Amino acid sequence: MTTETLKTKASVLENLVAVRAMIRRHKRNDVIFAAIGLIALMLGLLTLLTLFIDLVMDGYPRFNLEFFSNFPSRRAANAGLLSAWVGSLLVMAVTFLTAVPMGVAAGLYLEEYAPKNWFSDLIEINVSNLAGVPSIIYGLLALGLFVYGLGLGESILTAGLTLGLLTLPVVIVSTREAIRGIPVAIREAAYAVGATKWQVVKDHVVKYSQGGILTGVIIGMSRAIGETAPIITIGALTFIAFLPPAPITEVAPFINFEWLSSGFTVLPIQMFNWLSRPDHAFHTNAAATGAIIILLTLLMNGTAIYLRYQIRKNIKW
Amino acid sequence: MNTMLNKSMRIAALLAVTFSTSHVLAADKIIKIDGSSTVYPITEAMAEEFQKAQKVKVTVGESGTGGGFKKFCRGETDISDASRPITQKEMDICKEAGIQYIELPIAYDALTVVVNTKNDWVKSLSVDDLKNIWQPGSSVKNWKQVNAAYPDKAMGLYGPGTASGTFDYFTEAVNGKSKASRTDYTPSEDDNVLVQGVSGNVGGMAYFGYAYYAENKDKLRAIPISAKPGSVAVMPSPEAVKDGTYQPLSRPIFIYVNATAAAFKPEVKAFVNFYLDNAPKLVAEVKYVPLPSSDYAAVKAHFKALKPGTGFGGKNEVGIKIQDLINRIK
Numbered sequence: 001m002t003t004e005t006l007k008t009k010a011s012v013l014e015n016l017v018a019v020r021a022m023i024r025r026h027k028r029n030d031v032i033f034a035a036i037g038l039i040a041l042m043l044g045l046l047t048l049l050t051l052f053i054d055l056v057m058d059g060y061p062r063f064n065l066e067f068f069s070n071f072p073s074r075r076a077a078n079a080g081l082l083s084a085w086v087g088s089l090l091v092m093a094v095t096f097l098t099a100v101p102m103g104v105a106a107g108l109y110l111e112e113y114a115p116k117n118w119f120s121d122l123i124e125i126n127v128s129n130l131a132g133v134p135s136i137i138y139g140l141l142a143l144g145l146f147v148y149g150l151g152l153g154e155s156i157l158t159a160g161l162t163l164g165l166l167t168l169p170v171v172i173v174s175t176r177e178a179i180r181g182i183p184v185a186i187r188e189a190a191y192a193v194g195a196t197k198w199q200v201v202k203d204h205v206v207k208y209s210q211g212g213i214l215t216g217v218i219i220g221m222s223r224a225i226g227e228t229a230p231i232i233t234i235g236a237l238t239f240i241a242f243l244p245p246a247p248i249t250e251v252a253p254f255i256n257f258e259w260l261s262s263g264f265t266v267l268p269i270q271m272f273n274w275l276s277r278p279d280h281a282f283h284t285n286a287a288a289t290g291a292i293i294i295l296l297t298l299l300m301n302g303t304a305i306y307l308r309y310q311i312r313k314n315i316k317w
Numbered sequence: 318m319n320t321m322l323n324k325s326m327r328i329a330a331l332l333a334v335t336f337s338t339s340h341v342l343a344a345d346k347i348i349k350i351d352g353s354s355t356v357y358p359i360t361e362a363m364a365e366e367f368q369k370a371q372k373v374k375v376t377v378g379e380s381g382t383g384g385g386f387k388k389f390c391r392g393e394t395d396i397s398d399a400s401r402p403i404t405q406k407e408m409d410i411c412k413e414a415g416i417q418y419i420e421l422p423i424a425y426d427a428l429t430v431v432v433n434t435k436n437d438w439v440k441s442l443s444v445d446d447l448k449n450i451w452q453p454g455s456s457v458k459n460w461k462q463v464n465a466a467y468p469d470k471a472m473g474l475y476g477p478g479t480a481s482g483t484f485d486y487f488t489e490a491v492n493g494k495s496k497a498s499r500t501d502y503t504p505s506e507d508d509n510v511l512v513q514g515v516s517g518n519v520g521g522m523a524y525f526g527y528a529y530y531a532e533n534k535d536k537l538r539a540i541p542i543s544a545k546p547g548s549v550a551v552m553p554s555p556e557a558v559k560d561g562t563y564q565p566l567s568r569p570i571f572i573y574v575n576a577t578a579a580a581f582k583p584e585v586k587a588f589v590n591f592y593l594d595n596a597p598k599l600v601a602e603v604k605y606v607p608l609p610s611s612d613y614a615a616v617k618a619h620f621k622a623l624k625p626g627t628g629f630g631g632k633n634e635v636g637i638k639i640q641d642l643i644n645r646i647k
Contacts, residue, residue: 073365235378236378237378238379275507
């Protein structure tokens with residue numbers, strides 16, 4: 001062997017060592033980043049978990065049927081959530097019925113129909129801005145507009161409309177995001193076989209974006225269900241030991257809208273009231289209510305993920 | 318999607334059935350109450366018991382004394398809970414709207430000055446000491462400044478927010494002027510936060526309603542208060558409030574009844590009578606101090622006569638006797 005070939009061999013070997021070192025280094029970076037990512041994820045999850053476990057441990061003596069079927073009471077052990085969960089349910093129903101049709105329609109218009117000009121841009125900026133407005137501002141607006149301006153009073157209707165306004169930007173933004181995810185080819189194919197714009201929107205755009213829209217709606221609703229500030233601002237009650245009139249009656253015309261104008265309370269307000277009481281037994285009730293609100297939010301988000309999965313499964317393009 | 322829709326409709330129908338069977342449709346009578354969060358526990362107890370006895374609906378809100386009077390003077394509520402007398406401004410607004418009211422003292426509350434349980438140096442404080450600490454512009458930052466015999470310990474002050482009736486009364490009784498207070502203390506509208514603050518700070522000090530002290534006796538120590546330096550210091554207790562020795566920090570709390578509602582709505586009249594009849598028992602149960610029974614009798618007679626007006630003339634007063642107050646309106 002000549003000295004030349006020996007030298008080449010040595011340099012190749014040296015190179016190989018350098019390359020391997022580089023690969024090792026990069027792999028190490030990989031591991032480090034994965035670890036940072038995991039820690040970041042765990043930080044959020046563990047905080048939520050600790051909070052939840054803490055609430056459950058404090059509140060577990062109240063997890064029984066009576067807690068859900070009793071009205072509030074001065075005796076902590078007898079006090080229940082009945083008027084609060086029924087109130088939350090009815091308010092959320094109004095929120096759903098206002099925010100979803102309006103939000104989806106507005107999103108569709110902005111994405112499909114609106115001309116691209118400065119005015120549309122202005123609306124777009126405003127909508128994204130609205131999504132970040134603090135909720136108490138909506139409460140003040142609602143107090144002036146719904147409670148006094150339109151004379152709706154401190155009713156379920158007012159609360160539902162207020163939370164509807166709060167949810168609206170979330171629904172609009174998620175509707176637009178969902179629509180943007182639909183491939184252009186789908187529309188072009190529909191137009192190619194002679195479909196009108198409305199037919200394209202109705203049969204394709206809305207249908208394929210359902211999953212995304214639904215996710216946005218439920219995320220918006222789970223934000224609304226925990227809102228306290230705007231509801232207090234419009235003057236929700238704290239002690240209410242009766243239920244609003246039933247929406248459906250036994251006598252014709254079977255539907256009754258009286259419940260819309262009824263006074264109400266909601267879960268977070270009931271929790272807030274119990275938390276500020278001197279008697280520690282009420283703090284147990286508050287912890288139990290907190291755990292229930294977190295569970296409700298988890299349940300709603302879980303439903304969103306499940307429905308999105310089911311809907312996406314059926315879409316094949 | 319269709320099956321999903323069907324499912325949700327079934328759920329809606331189910332809920333509707335639950336509601337309609339559990340509820341009787343009738344235009345029920347309703348009594349609306351709002352106001353002070355201090356008075357809230359008493360009114361809540363009354364509303365709870367009254368609804369067991371009668372088929373009348375009672376709702377109670379918690380907007381604070383000021384917020385409650387705003388609604389009351391617009392005629393939105395039948396009764397307003399108040400932890401202080403109605404102010405001149407509120408009287409004017411009510412008058413303009415043509416709302417007349419009957420002022421009814423319903424219980425006593427004892428403002429309690431508390432310190433940390435590890436604080437073993439303060440045996441009692443006089444109102445002058447309190448004024449020295451709490452007056453506007455006070456420079457007291459250390460316990461040594463209150464009394465040379467106290468140790469060199471930084472003072473941590475906690476108190477209710479400025480919207481509270483408790484704040485109004487304490488500043489009036491101690492500093493001589495309602496709402497006049499030093500501002501460099503930690504305020505909170507939630508008295509449990511004040512309890513936490515003092516129990517976590519050896520040099521801590523706070524004032525709030527007696528009920529919060531009664532529930533936290535293991536975490537806090539109440540300070541006996543003397544009206545003048547050198548006079549006997551009195552520990553806050555239901556007995557001391559009742560016999561009038563815990564002064565000037567015991568105060569009456571009120572309900573204001575819409576005079577028209579009291580005269581023409583039998584359910585409101587029945588509720589107020591129920592309130593006064595059951596006060597001795599229920600007030601004590603929620604850890605407030607009931608009035609002497611002779612005072613309740615006087616308040617009842619006053620309500621029966623439906624005499625509108627306030628005995629305070631728009632200004633708060635410290636140490637007033639219930640019967641004198643009622644006699645002023647006659």
